[in-house]
Amino acid sequence: MRISVIGCGYLGAVHASAMAELGHDVVGIDVDAAKIAELAAGRAPFFEPGLPEILASAIATGRLRFSTDIADADGAEVHFIAVGTPQAAATNAADLTFVDAAVESLLPHLAEGALVVGKSTVPVGTAARLAARIAVAAPHASLAWNPEFLREGYAVKDTLEPDRLVYGVADDRATSVLDQIYRAAIEAGTPRVVTDYATAELVKVAANAFLATKISFINAMGEIADATGADVTALADAIGHDARIGRRFLNAGVGFGGGCLPKDIRAFTARAEELGRGDSLAFLREVDEINLRQRQRVADLAVEAFGGSVHRKRIAVLGVTFKPESDDVRDSPALDVAVQLKGLGAEVIATDPEGVENARRRHPQLDYTTSTREALRGADLVVLVTEWREYRNLDPVETGRLVAAQRIIDGRNVLDAVAWRAAGWTYRGLGRP
Numbered sequence: 509m510r511i512s513v514i515g516c517g518y519l520g521a522v523h524a525s526a527m528a529e530l531g532h533d534v535v536g537i538d539v540d541a542a543k544i545a546e547l548a549a550g551r552a553p554f555f556e557p558g559l560p561e562i563l564a565s566a567i568a569t570g571r572l573r574f575s576t577d578i579a580d581a582d583g584a585e586v587h588f589i590a591v592g593t594p595q596a597a598a599t600n601a602a603d604l605t606f607v608d609a610a611v612e613s614l615l616p617h618l619a620e621g622a623l624v625v626g627k628s629t630v631p632v633g634t635a636a637r638l639a640a641r642i643a644v645a646a647p648h649a650s651l652a653w654n655p656e657f658l659r660e661g662y663a664v665k666d667t668l669e670p671d672r673l674v675y676g677v678a679d680d681r682a683t684s685v686l687d688q689i690y691r692a693a694i695e696a697g698t699p700r701v702v703t704d705y706a707t708a709e710l711v712k713v714a715a716n717a718f719l720a721t722k723i724s725f726i727n728a729m730g731e732i733a734d735a736t737g738a739d740v741t742a743l744a745d746a747i748g749h750d751a752r753i754g755r756r757f758l759n760a761g762v763g764f765g766g767g768c769l770p771k772d773i774r775a776f777t778a779r780a781e782e783l784g785r786g787d788s789l790a791f792l793r794e795v796d797e798i799n800l801r802q803r804q805r806v807a808d809l810a811v812e813a814f815g816g817s818v819h820r821k822r823i824a825v826l827g828v829t830f831k832p833e834s835d836d837v838r839d840s841p842a843l844d845v846a847v848q849l850k851g852l853g854a855e856v857i858a859t860d861p862e863g864v865e866n867a868r869r870r871h872p873q874l875d876y877t878t879s880t881r882e883a884l885r886g887a888d889l890v891v892l893v894t895e896w897r898e899y900r901n902l903d904p905v906e907t908g909r910l911v912a913a914q915r916i917i918d919g920r921n922v923l924d925a926v927a928w929r930a931a932g933w934t935y936r937g938l939g940r941p
């Protein structure tokens with residue numbers, strides 16, 4: 509099928525490449541000329557494992573092009589909307605400016621029978637509003653909402669082999685068009701839920717709200733464990749054996765960040781309030797607060813480690829991205845901790861295998877290095893906040909030779925506390941004795 513993908517960020521660039529990989533004829537469109545120049549040259553503008561390979565192979569087939577000109581969407585049968593929906597500047601609500609602008613810009617280019625397919629995460633009610641707009645301005649076209657569940661770091665696999673497909677549609681034709689697009693996944697037995705717009709929009713935010721709640725739940729248990737000498741990791745293992753609970757997303761630590769979970773739970777809460785159902789999602793405020801407390805807790809542990817002040821202490825912060833296998837620093841707990849410590853007067857040296865460039869752009873006041881050894885050398889304290897494999901595999905004895913003082917805070921509870929203590933380190937985890 510002929511497809512356009514409007515918005516080529518973490519979601520859209522992967523989606524465009526994956527659709528071409530599946531055999532469709534795709535044009536990716538973005539207003540960011542630098543991003544489009546990179547993509548058109550076959551280079552991924554951000555770190556995402558597997559993307560460079562499918563990008564290059566799809567471009568080589570001639571089935572994938574990139575453009576800054578919305579007119580290049582002309583003639584496509586399906587137009588995916590994959591632009592950002594960040595938190596609005598002054599409120600918790602989602603900023604829909606980009607979605608609205610993308611749909612407006614598409615209207616003159618919609619061919620007879622074209623299907624606009626929303627992938628961006630939006631507040632419930634957005635699809636119905638946009639469908640009404642399309643019905644007036646381009647009545648020969650229609651709309652579906654097809655939320656995306658990919659995880660950064662696994663985006664290519666998640667796009668090609670999704671857990672499930674969700675279609676929010678107003679008619680059967682939209683379902684059959686989406687079935688053609690996702691034929692390979694459907695033939696592989698991927699569950700598919702066909703529903704209305706509102707349910708499809710809600711499925712997406714409900715899924716992220718559930719994941720965020722699961723993480724904050726275990727972090728709340730971690731706070732209680734801290735107060736009682738219990739071990740939250742053993743607790744998570746034990747409750748995780750119950751198949752109804754499950755062990756995934758029960759890793760206590762510095763908490764969740766990124767371009768999605770934090771802003772999605774806030775936007776969901778804001779939307780519920782607009783709908784007069786604020787009470788139903790009041791618990792998500794608590795989920796947010798528990799989450800933000802973990803960042804504070806790591807900073808507090810650092811201060812505690814020096815008996816009350818980090819002033820002029822050299823602190824190595826391992827990790828700046830919101831999670832490993834990504835260069836994304838949006839709402840990163842790791843970067844937040846580094847900035848807090850710097851603000852308290854510490855000499856922070858932050859390191860990350862992929863995120864330094866993005867972090868430096870946001871927080872130029874910090875010192876960065878891409879070398880773990882350089883970060884560790886002479887440190888009075890080491891703070892592990894993003895669990896890249898390289899940091900998980902650090903050898904406590906060898907690391908001990910690099911630092912000035914053997915103090916470590918394991919903000920992700922991924923190190924072997926016994927081994928680190930045996931090597932002479934003062935080890936602190938979160939919710940672990």
Ligand SMILES: NC(=O)C1=CN([C@@H]2O[C@H](COP(=O)(O)OP(=O)(O)OC[C@H]3O[C@@H](n4cnc5c(N)ncnc54)[C@H](O)[C@@H]3O)[C@@H](O)[C@H]2O)C=CC1
Nearest residue numbers: 515517518519538539540591592593606609610628629656
């Ligand atoms: N990043 C992720 O892992 C996932 C993101 N989502 C959702 O997908 C949406 C996009 O997220 P990301 O890709 O992370 O954001 P992003 O910020 O990386 O990408 C958005 C892109 O849209 C472009 N854009 C903005 N206005 C435009 C316009 N009028 N026309 C063309 N391009 C325009 C921007 O230049 C940018 O490149 C959000 O709603 C997000 O919640 C959903 C699932 C996964």
Ligand SMILES: O=C(O)[C@H]1O[C@H](OP(=O)(O)OP(=O)(O)OC[C@H]2O[C@@H](n3ccc(=O)[nH]c3=O)[C@H](O)[C@@H]2O)[C@H](O)[C@@H](O)[C@@H]1O
Nearest residue numbers: 656657658659660723757758759763764765766768830831
């Ligand atoms: O809507 C989105 O954009 C996406 O948001 C998340 O994906 P992502 O943000 O890429 O990352 P996750 O793997 O979900 O991790 C989110 C955050 O939670 C943290 N986390 C995760 C798991 C855990 O047990 N503990 C924990 O603190 C991670 O470190 C990270 O900061 C969802 O997992 C995706 O399904 C969804 O599509």
